[in-house]
Amino acid sequence: MAERYISRVGRKNTLYLPKEIVRRLEIREGDRVVMEIEDGRLVLEFISDPLTLALRGERWAKTTVEEFERESELEQEGLYG
Numbered sequence: 353m354a355e356r357y358i359s360r361v362g363r364k365n366t367l368y369l370p371k372e373i374v375r376r377l378e379i380r381e382g383d384r385v386v387m388e389i390e391d392g393r394l395v396l397e398f399i400s401d402p403l404t405l406a407l408r409g410e411r412w413a414k415t416t417v418e419e420f421e422r423e424s425e426l427e428q429e430g431l432y433g
Contacts, residue, residue: 357370357372357373377398378400378408379398380400380404382401383398383399383400383401383404384398384399384401385397385398385399386399
């Protein structure tokens with residue numbers, strides 16, 4: 353069963369998230385949110401910035417700094433000659 357939380361809409365239609373939701377979803381100031389209306393319900397999906405995703409996300413590949421620099425140099429040569 354879904355967890356339910358009650359909040360209140362503040363001045364200027366500001367919606368404040370309960371601390372438990374912020375903590376459990378690891379929402380940070382500045383995170384972006386996608387809002388959708390589905391069957392008369394508001395659905396929120398928080399999108400972390402790419403750096404946060406890289407730091408907190410699951411690792412799926414390995415690379416060294418040297419490999420990264422070599423790839424970057426090859427890309428730059430292809431783009432700028």
